[in-house]
Amino acid sequence: MRGIRVYSVLRATVWLIGLAASVASTSPSTMADEGRPAGSAQASEEGTLRGTLTRDQQQLLTPEKVLEELLAGNQRFVSDDLTQRNHSQRVREAYAGQYPKAVVLSCLDSRIPVEDVFDRGIGDIFVARVAGNVVNEDILGSMEFGCHVAGAKLIMVVGHTHCGAVKAAIDHVQLGNITPLLAKIRPAVEQGKPVDGEATSENPAYVNDVCRENVRLAVATIRERSEILAKMEAAGDIKIVGAYYDLSSGAVSLIP
Numbered sequence: 434m435r436g437i438r439v440y441s442v443l444r445a446t447v448w449l450i451g452l453a454a455s456v457a458s459t460s461p462s463t464m465a466d467e468g469r470p471a472g473s474a475q476a477s478e479e480g481t482l483r484g485t486l487t488r489d490q491q492q493l494l495t496p497e498k499v500l501e502e503l504l505a506g507n508q509r510f511v512s513d514d515l516t517q518r519n520h521s522q523r524v525r526e527a528y529a530g531q532y533p534k535a536v537v538l539s540c541l542d543s544r545i546p547v548e549d550v551f552d553r554g555i556g557d558i559f560v561a562r563v564a565g566n567v568v569n570e571d572i573l574g575s576m577e578f579g580c581h582v583a584g585a586k587l588i589m590v591v592g593h594t595h596c597g598a599v600k601a602a603i604d605h606v607q608l609g610n611i612t613p614l615l616a617k618i619r620p621a622v623e624q625g626k627p628v629d630g631e632a633t634s635e636n637p638a639y640v641n642d643v644c645r646e647n648v649r650l651a652v653a654t655i656r657e658r659s660e661i662l663a664k665m666e667a668a669g670d671i672k673i674v675g676a677y678y679d680l681s682s683g684a685v686s687l688i689p
């Protein structure tokens with residue numbers, strides 16, 4: 434027992450020394466930071482495209498700047514002009530800590546390679562993926578970790594056209610654990626309004642309308658069910674946005 438107590442005191446002391454050393458930092462992060470050197474402050478897009486993000490670089494970012502960078506990265510993806518990165522070097526750089534700039538919640542769909550879609554590499558963004566990009570307690574906890582603990586500035590929920598999970602929710606599919614998953618999409622089905630045709634999964638316009646509504650509801654759910662994230666957004670520390678990926682073009686557009 435005595436050994437454990439001495440170890441705990443030593444550990445707390447080391448932690449406090451580390452905290453004092455980073456007194457200028459406003460980041461709540463200790464869990465995400467495991468001793469990686471801060472590196473030089475360089476918040477420019479060019480400065481962070483090829484190397485891994487440092488704490489200093491992360492702290493210089495604003496939610497608006499991060500959003501701008503992700504959308505610019507998507508334009509490069511659409512233009513087939515992705516940044517060439519040395520992944521081996523990035524793996525080595527990032528092994529001891531991470532300072533990602535955003536949390537992206539995307540559908541499970543294999544046609545949406547999230548890091549590529551935003552032209553991001555190792556250590557740049559947290560990505561949570563689940564069919565129908567639905568929000569639950571675990572996703573909320575992950576987002577709170579990403580933003581409050583690890584310092585990310587933006588949460589983006591990304592739905593997409595022709596979402597199979599949304600179609601299955603429209604069709605009332607019932608199968609194993611898929612049933613409770615689809616139940617989380619049903620509110621969007623019930624709120625989606627038929628456009629140019631019937632309210633069925635055979636009507637692409639209707640499906641895409643429900644997909645967008647599903648993203649809007651996910652964003653609203655994040656604000657409603659996470660006091661931590663809602664407060665961070667109200668204080669201007671983060672931004673929470675909904676977006677939509679077009680499977681035919683690769684383009685991401687924001688959902689008002």
Ligand SMILES: [Zn+2]
Binds near residue numbers: 540564593599
């Ligand atoms: Zn989908």
